[in-house]
Amino acid sequence: KAGVTQTPRYLIKTRGQQVTLSCSPISGHRSVSWYQQTPGQGLQFLFEYFSETQRNKGNFPGRFSGRQFSNSRSEMNVSTLELGDSALYLCASSEQGGGETQYFGPGTRLLVL
Amino acid sequence: KQEVTQIPAALSVPEGENLVLNCSFTDSAIYNLQWFRQDPGKGLTSLLLIQSSQREQTSGRLNASLDKSSGRSTLYIAASQPGDSATYLCAVLPGETSGSRLTFGEGTQLTVNP
Numbered sequence A: 001k002a003g004v005t006q007t008p009r010y011l012i013k014t015r016g017q018q019v020t021l022s023c024s025p026i027s028g029h030r031s032v033s034w035y036q037q038t039p040g041q042g043l044q045f046l047f048e049y050f051s052e053t054q055r056n057k058g059n060f061p062g063r064f065s066g067r068q069f070s071n072s073r074s075e076m077n078v079s080t081l082e083l084g085d086s087a088l089y090l091c092a093s094s095e096q097g098g099g100e101t102q103y104f105g106p107g108t109r110l111l112v113l
Numbered sequence B: 001k002q003e004v005t006q007i008p009a010a011l012s013v014p015e016g017e018n019l020v021l022n023c024s025f026t027d028s029a030i031y032n033l034q035w036f037r038q039d040p041g042k043g044l045t046s047l048l049l050i051q052s053s054q055r056e057q058t059s060g061r062l063n064a065s066l067d068k069s070s071g072r073s074t075l076y077i078a079a080s081q082p083g084d085s086a087t088y089l090c091a092v093l094p095g096e097t098s099g100s101r102l103t104f105g106e107g108t109q110l111t112v113n114p
Helices: none
Strands: A005-007 A010-013 A019-024 A031-038 A042-050 A053-057 A064-068 A074-078 A087-094 A108-112 B004-007 B010-014 B019-025 B030-038 B044-051 B056-059 B062-067 B072-077 B086-094 B108-113
Touching (some): A010 A019, A019 A108, A031 A074, B004 B086, B010 B019, B019 B030, B030 B062, B044 B072, B072 B086
Antiparallel strands (some): A031 A042, A031 A087, A064 A074, B030 B044, B086 B108
16 A cells, blocks of 8 residues: 655745645545644644544644545645744544554655745 | 653664663553654654553564553664664553544654664
């Protein structure tokens, strides 16, 4: 099976803009989670989607949002970008999101200028 | 609030050495614990997953143990190789919630010198 794929891999934006990142899970996986990784804060949970519904949400402002489609592909959107949003954004997929192994994608590196 | 700590933050060893990475967590009510490795600028690769009812898991040269009551896990790497150089992260899944919300430690950066 193909692994988790994320697009784009690299992105440069300016403050105030918005951005959409995409994640395609492993075939058959219905749970998709998003994480933000920065040198200062480490890996932090953003949100999880399962069967097109947000099941869990981390402590991020409302500028961060996401959605999941019927084919389990997921997108996350960040509006009104700030310099501090520069990070590696990782998505992970699992079959049911019930505690089984999570498989991570290569990430999208976002730089906000 | 669950907090995960990994010690040491960085480790440099000669090739062939056996080593232990440590992970501790503050809330013992976990569902499972997972160890990952991350190569520079890359995503995470799952190494081992230990359910809360298990004491250890093994995969090749890797052995992970879990002591839930004391909030500790160790990752043992036998006969280390330069290819093992990476950042190792542990993550816990809370026991009281559904879904896949992992809490990660800061990681241990391992360098294995030839």
